Amino acid sequence: xxxxxxxxxxxxxxxxxxxxxxxxxxxxxxxxxxxxxxxxxxxxxxxxxxxxxxxxxxxxxxxxxxxxxxxxxxxxxxxxxxxxxxxxxxxxxxxxxxxxxxxxxxxxxxxxxxxxxxxxxxxxxxxxxxxxxxxxxxxxxxxxxxxxxxxxxxxxxxxxxxxxxxxxxxxxxxxxxxxxxxxxxxxxxxxxxxxxxxxxxxxxxxxxxxxxxxxxxxxxxxxxxxxxxxx
Numbered sequence: 001x002x003x004x005x006x007x008x009x010x011x012x013x014x015x016x017x018x019x020x021x022x023x024x025x026x027x028x029x030x031x032x033x034x035x036x037x038x039x040x041x042x043x044x045x046x047x048x049x050x051x052x053x054x055x056x057x058x059x060x061x062x063x064x065x066x067x068x069x070x071x072x073x074x075x076x077x078x079x080x081x082x083x084x085x086x087x088x089x090x091x092x093x094x095x096x097x098x099x100x101x102x103x104x105x106x107x108x109x110x111x112x113x114x115x116x117x118x119x120x121x122x123x124x125x126x127x128x129x130x131x132x133x134x135x136x137x138x139x140x141x142x143x144x145x146x147x148x149x150x151x152x153x154x155x156x157x158x159x160x161x162x163x164x165x166x167x168x169x170x171x172x173x174x175x176x177x178x179x180x181x182x183x184x185x186x187x188x189x190x191x192x193x194x195x196x197x198x199x200x201x202x203x204x205x206x207x208x209x210x211x212x213x214x215x216x217x218x219x220x221x222x223x224x225x226x227x228x229x230x231x
Contacts, residue, residue: 001144003218003221006146006195006221007221007222007225009144010146010193010221010225010226011225013115013141013226014226014228016228017227017228017229018114018115018169018226018227018228019112019114019170020103020111020112020114020150020189020191020226020227021068021103021105021109021110021111021112021176021189022109022110022112023112023170025067025068025105025109026067027229027230029065029066029067029068030066030067030068030069030070030229030230031060031061031064031066031068031069031070032069032070032071032229032230033057033060033069033070033071033072033104034071034075035071035072035075035077035079035098035102036075036076036077036078037076037078041056041060042056042078047078047079050179050184050185050186051179053185053186054179054186054187056186057069057104057186057188058186061104061105067105067106068103068104068105069103069104069105070101070102070103070104070229071101071102072098072100072101072102073098073099073100073101073222073223073224074097074098074099074213074217074222075097075098076096076097076098077096077097077098077207078096080094080095080096080129080207093209093211094209095205095207095208095209096207096209097207097208097209097210097213097216098206098207099192099205099206099207099208099216099220100149100151100190100191100192100193100206100220100223101190101191101192101222101223101224101227101229102188102189102190102191103188103189103191104186104187104188105176105187105188105189106176106187107154107175107176107177107178107187108154108175108176109175109176109187109189110172110175111150111153111157111172111173111174111175111176111189112169112170112171112172112173113137113148113167113168113169113170113171113173114137114148114169114191114226114227115137115139115141115148115169115226116139116166116167116168116169117137117138117139117140117148117166117167118137118138118164118165118166118167119135119136119137119138119161119162119163119164119165119167120136120137120138120147120163120197121135121136121163121200121201121202122134122135122136122158122161122163122202123158123201123202123203124155124158124181125151125183125202125203127183128183128184129183129184129185130183131151131152131182131183131190131203131206132151132152132153132177132181132182132183133151133152133153133154133155133157133158133174133177133181133182134149134150134151134152134153134158134202134203135149135150135153135157135158135161135173135174135202136148136149136150136194136197136200136201136202136203136204137150137167137173146193146194146195147193147194147195147197147204148191148192148193148194149190149191149192149193149194149204149206150173150174150189150190150191151189151190151191151192151206152176152177152182152183152185152187152188152189152190153174153175153176153177153182153189154174154175154176154177154178154181155177155181156174156175157173157174157175157177158174176188176189190206191223191227192204192206192220192223193220193221193222193223193225193226194219194220195218195219195220195221196219
């Protein structure tokens, strides 16, 4: 399926927003956030500190009377500069363009399967700044196969999983982790759609370099095709 048909296919799967975190949190309590150099608030604290990040996110939510801050697809971010994991030191290239949508909210928030599928893989990705505990679900609708990735989970989220376990849309598949396990970030879910997993297991790049963005724009379409959040 070509890129245009794939995005149309995803968009037509539901007319309504598909929940990926606890449905008890009203969509009226969601607010967009920018985590890029366009957000001048980020100049006022140390972006390398997860505690400072969490304080900022909590203040942002409180100031806006919200429970979830979301956004970030194809956003260029300086936060990844803190970790060598996002740098190709040999070629002097860095990955700083975000390929998913982040939902910033409280640790231990329930994470839901966005569609019916099965557990493809899971892994604790422990590099500094990485996903931490991660689940990938395989979806097959008629002949079409694609994947969704759920990153920055709690350790308990991957303790009792088995590859091939069936999941239904809306099933609780895990919980958000805190900074001690989630790659050293304020608690949030990284949600990403992947067309071709390229033989990866429990992991897939969530951040691209500018040199590779054309490929990832095709392989990782906007998760908002499913979430349908107002931005």
